[in-house]
Structures are given as structure tokens and as C-alpha cells.
Amino acid sequence: MKDTLINVRDLALGHGGKPLCSGVSFEICKGDCIMLCGANGSGKTTLLKAILTMAGEETVMIPTRIPxxxxxxxxxxxxxxxxxxxxxxxxxxxxxxxxxxxxxxxxxxxxxxxxxxxxxxxxxxxxxxxxxxxxxxASVILLDEPTAFLDAENRISVLRTLRELCGTTAIVFSTHDLHDGLSVATKVFAIGSDGIFRCAEEDMDKCVETIFHKV
Amino acid sequence: MALAVADLSCGGTADFQVMLHLRMPRMATAMLAGAALSLAGAQMQSVLRNPLADPHIMGVSSGAALGAAIATMLGGRAGFSGNTLPGISTAGAAFLGALAAAIVILAASKKFKNATTLLIFGVMLGFIVNAIVSILQFSSDAESLKLFYSWTAGSFSNSTWPQILIMAAALAIGFIISYNSRKGLDIILFGDEFAQMAGAGVTGIRLRALLSSCVLTGAVTAFCGPLGFVGIVAPHIARAICRTSAHSTILPASLLTGCIISLAADLLSQLASAPLPTASTMAVVGIPVILYILIKKPAL
Structure with missing residues (x-):
């Protein structure tokens, strides 16, 4: 039923020779609005860049903090x-x-x-x-911390925009604003403090919890 | 100048000689040098994303000075035709020195991806090269020191028509390279990562800009000595007047403003009873503008 745009199986992530996270498997489907969360340095940006590298030209990434x-x-x-x-x-x-x-x-x-x-x-x-x-x-838009440094009003406005776009495209956004992010997300990707990647469509809150605690 | 034109129309042959061999080459040199350095400055400011970058700061001019110093002091006075005019060998050595510094910068730009680190590297390179020049000066005789000093003071008065043609050709080549790269220069302003993700070849854009800057700076420094400030200031004035940062506008506009500033600085330096070194006039005119830029945009 769902249009799978990107399918990743058993990906291992690392940055600068340091392994971050392994066994990463997920699907990105048309209409998904995916929140990617994890502590600083857990590999969120690395994962987004990996998706960009693996995906075709129809995937566009917007980096954070463009001057x-x-x-x-x-x-x-x-x-x-x-x-x-x-x-x-x-x-x-x-x-x-x-x-x-x-x-x-x-x-x-x-x-x-x-x-x-x-x-x-x-x-x-x-x-x-x-x-x-x-x-x-773009059929998949990857956004690295689109809500960083935004005030509450702008944050909500940008997240709503992302949600509205999801009808025709898939969106993956990384964020630290977990509460606001969850309100628009249809799926959660979480890189846990235990270095394990989790993906959830239901019980998204519980999945998010794993970035704080060892489970 | 107006007087010279008036005399010329009356048919004074001596004045015509003055026009042809002194005034016009000097004006042409001033305009070409200002235009070339500003075009180089505009590109360097964009690829290094630093409002204070120009060939002078990046050590390219220092490289040229080292070339000139080696030719003047180690090579003796063989390279000088006449008593005061720097000869072709000094000019050629300056050109090679500029090129060498630029090659070091090009190599460093591959190593240092960070724009600020590269700028600091350029400044350090300039320091080192200047120190070597000082050591050479220390161990040279008084006569060649004097000759070298008159070259480093920066001057538009020693150019011959063939040299002017070389500068004009360099300006044309430098402009063509940069203008063809204008959309790349636009996108690189928004960061390497952003440019790369949008599909731009960041390394290529940077290499082309530095190559163009080298051609422009090398030719000018070889014949006029190291000239600073116009390369920094002119692009800022161009951006302020045109109210845009788009390179399709800013590249030709910097060329024009640089041309005008340089000509004005040269006319100013001729107002004094004894002509002042052009580089000093440019510094006196340029530095207040640079300080104004710093005060107005503290975030940069």
C-alpha cells in the first residue's frame, strides 16, 4: 500500500573513524514525516548525510545554520x-x-x-x-535541525509547514525539540544512548525515551 | 591633465610625448591595476567567505615581493635597465613569487576546508615571506635596498606600453574565468556544505577563483609593486552601490569601482609637490573605509 522511497538495511554509521551506530534499518515512504532524534554527537547529521549519499537526485538535504x-x-x-x-x-x-x-x-x-x-x-x-x-x-527532503535557534512561534510554523508538505513528499527532520517534533511526526527515528537505532510508528514517545536512558 | 589635453590640441609635440609616454601609461596602469586587484579581492572574499580577504592579505603580494627581493638583492643590479626603472627580470621574479605563494595557498585550500583557517594560513604565509624579505634586506647593500624600496612603495609610473598590454590581457583572462564561475561564487557564500548539497563542485569553484586571482595579482604586482586595500575596499563599495551580492553584478561593478578608486588615489598622490608612493595613498584612503566596514558589521 505504501510507496517506499528509500529502503535501508543494516547500515553502520561512523564519523571520523569512530563507530557511532550499527544495524540501522528503516524505510522512508511517501507521506512520511519523520522526526530523527538523538543526543548531540549521536550521529543524526551523519545519518542524514548517509541517506543523501545513498539516495538518488530526488533527495534534497537542507543543512543547518545556513548563513x-x-x-x-x-x-x-x-x-x-x-x-x-x-x-x-x-x-x-x-x-x-x-x-x-x-x-x-x-x-x-x-x-x-x-x-x-x-x-x-x-x-x-x-x-x-x-x-x-x-x-x-524533491521526493524526500532531509532537514538538519530546521528548528534550531527558532523561537516558539517560528518553530511551530516551520514544523506545520513540514507536515503540510508530507502529502506529496517524505520529510526527515532532526531536532532536539522533541515535544513540538512529536506533534507533527508520523514516525520517529531515535538513536539511543545505548548506540542502538530504533524506528517507531506507534508508541513514538517510548521510542524517544530511549535517547535518554539505557533500556 | 586638462592642461595637457589643451596643449595637445595646440599641437605641442613635447606635450604629446609627455602624454604618450608618461601620463597615459600611468593612468592606464592605475586603472588596470585597480580593476584587477578589486576583481581578485571580490572573488577571494566570496570563496573564503571573509570580508577582509584580498590578494594582499592572503600572502600572494608578499610572494611577489620575495621574488622581487631575490632578483634585486641576490642577483645584483643586472636586472635593472637604467638607474631607477625595475627591469623585466625583477618583474618576472615578482610574478613567479606571486605564483609560488598562490600555489601554496591552493595546496593549503585542499588541506584546510575551513575558510577562516585558510585565511589565517594566508596571513601567516605573508608573515613568513615578509620575514625572509627582511633578512634579505638586512644582508644587502645600500644601493639595491634603495631600488627595492622604490618598488615595494607601489607605483604606477614605471609601466611601459608592453607591460600595460600584459596587465590588460591578465585582466581579460581573470575576468572571463571569474564571470563564467559567477553562479558558483554566489552559492559558495552560503557555505561549503550547502553548496555541495545543492550539487555545486566546491573545490572547483575555489580553485578557479584562486587561479583567476593569481593571474590578476601576479601581473599587477609584477609591474606596480604590492598594492593593498583597493582589493578589499572596492568590492564593498560595489555591493553598497548596487545593493546586491550577486556576482553577475558584483564582478563587473568591482572592476569599475576598483578602476575609479585606483585612478583617484593616483591623482591624489600626484597633488603633492613631490609625488607620494601610491601604495601609501591607497592605505590612507582605504584603511578608514575598512575600519568603517568593521565597525558597521561587527558580526563579520
Missing amino acids: KVAGFTLREFVRISCFTRSDLGGRLSDADEMSLDAALRRLSIDHLEDRDISTLSDGEFQKAGIASAVVRK
Whole structure:
């Protein structure tokens, strides 16, 4: 019944020669909104990057803490992000410009398109990054800590946006805001303090607990 | 200048000679040097993501100075045609020195992925190279010291038309390389990780920018001596005037602002009864602007 987009079996994760987590198995299906949690240094970013490397071009990852460089409008930023779709001068095709318009409207940031990105809130800028993934026709969007450093209002707004996008794509986001994350997630990936990867669709709270305690 | 043009229209042949052999080469040199250094500065600021990066800070100019010092002091005065004009061998050695420093930076850019670390490496490289230059100066005779000093002071007055042609060619090559890489220079501003994940070849973008900067800086430093500040300041002025950071605009705009600043600094340095060293004039004009940038954007 479910459209499986990415299927991972028995993956071992490590960073800089140090093993982090082994026996990682999961499926990412169309419509999933997956919260990835774990302590700092547990391998969340490493896992997201591993998924990006294994998956095809239709998987897009938005890293955390992108600098808001002054001197670009929101629209220009989204256009720049579509690096592989633009020509030598950075111009997009008419069709892509139209899907850019659609993406901005869908994320409710179309009224900000001519604003300099340095004047945007972190939440609005995060949505611009998500918009670029939509323009790039991503079937899976990986977000590394999209809610980090956001105030409560922006955090909720970004998470709701992620949930809304899930109809047509799958989303995996890593976060430390477990409570807010759980409210929108349909699935949880947790890297436990025991170094074991767990995946849950039901009893998500219990799965989340494993990142704090040895079970 | 206006006076010279007026005389020229009256048919003064001596003035025509002055125009052709002194004034015009000097103006052309000033404009080309400013344009080239600013274009190099604009690219280096982007790939190193540092608002204060330019060829001078990255040690490329110091490499050129070392080349010149070796040619002047160890090679004796064989390389000098006439009494004061730096000859082709000094210029060539400066060019090679700039290239050598740039190659070290290129190698280091593979090792140090972090932009700030690379910048510090560049500054350190400059220190080391300058120290070697000082040691060479210490052990050289008074005559060559004087000659070398006049070169390091930075000047637009010693260029000949063939040298100007070389600088113009370098400017054209440097501009073509950078302008073709404009969308890569845009995306690298948002971080290596972001650029890579968007499908951009970060190493290639950085290599192209440094190669272009080398061609530009090498040619200018070889014929005018090490000139700082214009490379830092001009791109900032270009960004402020054009109100954008997009390289499709900023690259040509930096070229133009650099050209104008350099010409203005050169005219200023000629106002004094005895012409001042151009590098000093640029420092006096440029450093307040750099301090203003620092104060205005403390987060950088």
C-alpha cells in the first residue's frame, strides 16, 4: 500500500573513524514525516548525510545554520539553491520559475520574495530553504535541525509547514525539540544512548525515551 | 591633465610625448591595476567567505615581493635597465613569487576546508615571506635596498606600453574565468556544505577563483609593486552601490569601482609637490573605509 522511497538495511554509521551506530534499518515512504532524534554527537547529521549519499537526485538535504548573506532577495536565494537546474548565468527555465512561484505560495512566503534574506526571520529563511527543495522536485527532503535557534512561534510554523508538505513528499527532520517534533511526526527515528537505532510508528514517545536512558 | 589635453590640441609635440609616454601609461596602469586587484579581492572574499580577504592579505603580494627581493638583492643590479626603472627580470621574479605563494595557498585550500583557517594560513604565509624579505634586506647593500624600496612603495609610473598590454590581457583572462564561475561564487557564500548539497563542485569553484586571482595579482604586482586595500575596499563599495551580492553584478561593478578608486588615489598622490608612493595613498584612503566596514558589521 505504501510507496517506499528509500529502503535501508543494516547500515553502520561512523564519523571520523569512530563507530557511532550499527544495524540501522528503516524505510522512508511517501507521506512520511519523520522526526530523527538523538543526543548531540549521536550521529543524526551523519545519518542524514548517509541517506543523501545513498539516495538518488530526488533527495534534497537542507543543512543547518545556513548563513543569511546580505545582498540577495529571497527569490534570488531560492534560485541560487537550484544550482543544478539553472544555466551558466544562474537563470532558471520559465517552467522552473513558475514552480518557484508555486513553491513560494505553498509555503506562504510569496509576499517576502523581494526582501533581502538578511532581514528575514530564521523561520522565514528556513522556509526559503524548504521552498528550494520543492522547486528541485524533491521526493524526500532531509532537514538538519530546521528548528534550531527558532523561537516558539517560528518553530511551530516551520514544523506545520513540514507536515503540510508530507502529502506529496517524505520529510526527515532532526531536532532536539522533541515535544513540538512529536506533534507533527508520523514516525520517529531515535538513536539511543545505548548506540542502538530504533524506528517507531506507534508508541513514538517510548521510542524517544530511549535517547535518554539505557533500556 | 586638462592642461595637457589643451596643449595637445595646440599641437605641442613635447606635450604629446609627455602624454604618450608618461601620463597615459600611468593612468592606464592605475586603472588596470585597480580593476584587477578589486576583481581578485571580490572573488577571494566570496570563496573564503571573509570580508577582509584580498590578494594582499592572503600572502600572494608578499610572494611577489620575495621574488622581487631575490632578483634585486641576490642577483645584483643586472636586472635593472637604467638607474631607477625595475627591469623585466625583477618583474618576472615578482610574478613567479606571486605564483609560488598562490600555489601554496591552493595546496593549503585542499588541506584546510575551513575558510577562516585558510585565511589565517594566508596571513601567516605573508608573515613568513615578509620575514625572509627582511633578512634579505638586512644582508644587502645600500644601493639595491634603495631600488627595492622604490618598488615595494607601489607605483604606477614605471609601466611601459608592453607591460600595460600584459596587465590588460591578465585582466581579460581573470575576468572571463571569474564571470563564467559567477553562479558558483554566489552559492559558495552560503557555505561549503550547502553548496555541495545543492550539487555545486566546491573545490572547483575555489580553485578557479584562486587561479583567476593569481593571474590578476601576479601581473599587477609584477609591474606596480604590492598594492593593498583597493582589493578589499572596492568590492564593498560595489555591493553598497548596487545593493546586491550577486556576482553577475558584483564582478563587473568591482572592476569599475576598483578602476575609479585606483585612478583617484593616483591623482591624489600626484597633488603633492613631490609625488607620494601610491601604495601609501591607497592605505590612507582605504584603511578608514575598512575600519568603517568593521565597525558597521561587527558580526563579520
